[in-house]
Amino acid sequence: MPFEPVILFFLLGLLAALVRSDLKIPGVVYEALSIFLLLAIGLKGGVELARHDVLDLALPALVVVGVAMVIPLACFPILLRLGRLPRADAASIAAHYGSVSVVTFAVASSFLATRDVPADGYMTVFLALLELPALLVGVFLARRGQGQVQWSTLLHEVLAGKSIVLLAGGLLIGWIAGPEGIKPLDRLFFDLFKGMLAFFLLEMGLVAAGRLADLRRAGPFLVAFAVGAPVCAGLLGLLTAGMLDFSVGNAVLLATLYASASYIAAPAAMRIAVPEANPALSIGAALGITFPFNLMAGIPLYYWLAVHMNGAFS
Amino acid sequence: MPFEPVILFFLLGLLAALVRSDLKIPGVVYEALSIFLLLAIGLKGGVELARHDVLDLALPALVVVGVAMVIPLACFPILLRLGRLPRADAASIAAHYGSVSVVTFAVASSFLATRDVPADGYMTVFLALLELPALLVGVFLARRGQGQVQWSTLLHEVLAGKSIVLLAGGLLIGWIAGPEGIKPLDRLFFDLFKGMLAFFLLEMGLVAAGRLADLRRAGPFLVAFAVGAPVCAGLLGLLTAGMLDFSVGNAVLLATLYASASYIAAPAAMRIAVPEANPALSIGAALGITFPFNLMAGIPLYYWLAVHMNGAFS
Amino acid sequence: MPFEPVILFFLLGLLAALVRSDLKIPGVVYEALSIFLLLAIGLKGGVELARHDVLDLALPALVVVGVAMVIPLACFPILLRLGRLPRADAASIAAHYGSVSVVTFAVASSFLATRDVPADGYMTVFLALLELPALLVGVFLARRGQGQVQWSTLLHEVLAGKSIVLLAGGLLIGWIAGPEGIKPLDRLFFDLFKGMLAFFLLEMGLVAAGRLADLRRAGPFLVAFAVGAPVCAGLLGLLTAGMLDFSVGNAVLLATLYASASYIAAPAAMRIAVPEANPALSIGAALGITFPFNLMAGIPLYYWLAVHMNGAFS
Amino acid sequence: MSPALTSRKLVTIICEAELEALLVPELARHGARGYTLTEARGQGARGVRDGAWRASSNIRIEVLCDATVAERLVDMLQARFYADYGIVVFVVDAAVLRPGKF
Amino acid sequence: MSPALTSRKLVTIICEAELEALLVPELARHGARGYTLTEARGQGARGVRDGAWRASSNIRIEVLCDATVAERLVDMLQARFYADYGIVVFVVDAAVLRPGKF
């Protein structure tokens, strides 16, 4: 199969919404599953981090985060000029695409595991690091010259937001407890991970279908953007990975991180920091188009490119 | 033990309700578990279906569904004449008993597994097929000569209802992904199945106890019906299974399907299509009496009969 | 590590609350997890009980429960005189400390398992037995000489309360079904136990942080009490265990039971039987101080003492 | 009442959860411009509805609207649902901002 | 008000969730013919009740009834629960269909 079987659950969710099924997954189940996934991803990363020297990550981390800032800075003028979107909307959408999607990352990891392509656990650290900075860039773009941003509120909203707390908390617990300490928890957090991801993707399908409807009023530009942006960002990720001498697996993960658009931390942060931006546009593009695109076409594409750019990766 | 250990959880739920415990399982947990069970049953069936030629099922499916229609058609006059129930109630109850209960089916599968009696995964297809037709018969019986049924609403309600969407969706995913593709999900959907069923039965016990109270006003006829109907339908299932040259395991599952009464799809459909029917009667009988009867006495009985009708089954 | 890795999840929860994270675990998830844990602990105890002669437990049970009554009777005058608390509050807090905490017991079991220290499954029976009596003592102390207690309401509230129903129900099911009957459920109830406990402790951290805030108005006496009481009660548990010739593992569990303070059954019961007592005090002390104290310092301490009181334990 | 506020009607409907798919579309069809829904349980003439599963859950729907729409909604609900379903409706006077919205 | 509607009282009670088992039976005993309950959280004089667990959750109970029963309920709640529990009660005028039901 060209794509991961778990994606079939996403399609089932989409389909159920399309035929207007009464299938509804309660909001609290969505909450519980997303807590589980964030924690499990953090734990897994932390356990593997224990096997590396953390300081070796400092330089690549700086490069990875620095280059990633190109994404919102490049998206913004495109959205503003080409897309003729209001400044607030352009900035908010740029922030969503500069930040990252945890579930897309999880599906990419799963895709690599199915193909026995090794990838390093410390990629989770980049996942955690990439969440925030693009949001700051987005707010800065929205407010440039118009003063009055409550930066402290915003920083608190994101840094104390559940995705950072759970990812970083999981990393830390995994790191402190180490593989031995975590072993009794493996049955829940690692063995069930893929099944839970499948279940979560079913929900995501239901949710994404609703966002597609929101997007209908937005016109073709945003749809094209929501497909073009991840492809360009994915390429940027592959180039950066080549520069940093990453393995094929790590390169695919970095490309996926760059290509993915946030739909957990970014919407919440933008709603507070740039309230005049219309969330239907940013969430509609990120979740209605880019998310399914990455799942079904993007990840296989970045993988295919990474394999064929051989020589570039160690 | 003459019955499945999981049934003890059902009894615990009943008991908790009886002593008016404050034990309450939140409604969303009920929702989440029922989604899990439907999906898992579908996936399991789909994976095993991949090993068969689907076309071979067409004829048995036709027979199984055709014969099943006898059940609501036979129940209706009995409820109407002997039971002196209003036409709407007679038709609604007939529809419940013509349709099927997914959890009863799951307990029967579990019962067979404990005794190492093989049964085919494609029986799940019959489970999915048997859900709808009896509901149509029931609505037809309720409305005969009195026109004005919104068939399209009804069909949509059932076909896009969560039980069909999840069962059929699971079948399809299992079939497409095959045993290999599904394997990473086994830990959630197959290994935990029986534990989740136990948990769900605990809830069912709490819910069933409440339905019993509803039934109290209904009088002894309905109680007798709720025990007699499954036994007769179970026999019909065994006969049909013999006719179709089923194995003992498959015969027990078909008998259980015929004998079981729906309490997910049927109540929702009848509430919309035959609103003047009193749901306390149909759900009270189906969930308060027939469900526990099948769990504790019916399934062992159909098994005993299937084994002793030897010669009949391959 | 001096403490169990699962405790790190509790600390993460505390920390999340401290930085005022938006991480919130829905109330129904808390409910579902606590049902799971109670049932799983009961089942495990029941399965192991099947290997013993239950009658052999009668005498130790009597001693264990009898001695435990010393705890509320000793706490009450201290809280009343030294703490200058109103009679109702002193009695209610005494009841909380006389009763037991299921999760503290689970962490102690987990602590022993990590260190390969054997402990007997029938200790769960004592857990179930110790829940109620101290509550009766507490109500008696609150009402002495002032008549008018609805003992039957209170008894019903506790005996039909979810913790007794699930613990005792689990014990019974485990006992009836035996290791063989339960085996298909092991994957859910035993293999996932520690992971679920970790998840639950994350929630407990969030909840406990809120209770600490409640406690702030209460002053230093109650804080000192909430650390001193478990240490004294733990010692009493070790002495009793020595008297009953318990193994080291069982001694640690008994010490933990004595040292732990109830925050499920006791608050609910006291709210009904002694409504004028301020729940912020009793829950604040039990959950805000004693619970984390036992997790992080108490259990290792009781273990250290048990090992060094060698000769005392078989 | 603050000068910014205008008088409107708040129509509250409490009914079986399974009625949602049938009832909600009727609201817009009879002039409601929005609604708010919360999950509920309760007790009435048809016994306890404890929320343990969908079939014994209630929903509570609020519609802010003008008096004409309120009357139309009440009449519609009475005509279509009162005979066969567990349903309770009541109307309260409410002061709203942005009266044009309702 | 539509001619179909009659005036009744809507009594709303907000209190600790753990009071449910104690309070709900009293409603019927004092003349209420039904009630509707939703889960809630909140804040008041006794601090934040964030709904993280049962012990810090609230419930919100509505009773439609006539003025006599409303008064009886209010008096009962004040006498039995106000001293010891976190509880808030308010009464609103509501127009209902089928007045005989309440």
Place this chain on the structure above:
Amino acid sequence: MSPALTSRKLVTIICEAELEALLVPELARHGARGYTLTEARGQGARGVRDGAWRASSNIRIEVLCDATVAERLVDMLQARFYADYGIVVFVVDAAVLRPGKF
């Protein structure tokens, strides 16, 4: 109205769930002594909010207060949140016990 009861205002706010952290602290700052919150979903000018995830959920907040505070709250909500957020506010007259509390 029972002699025990005093007239107050019940301010009900329905808005996006993600506004909670921003809006709730403002209530106390403008004189509210408490509030009650329930989870909700709904539909309005900004489309369906089906509660499938936090970003499409609503909350429903009730504040009992006197007329002055009610007016202050309504003005604050209008000034701070109406332009950018999905929010609906309405005010109802309510009779309360212990008027000093609100």
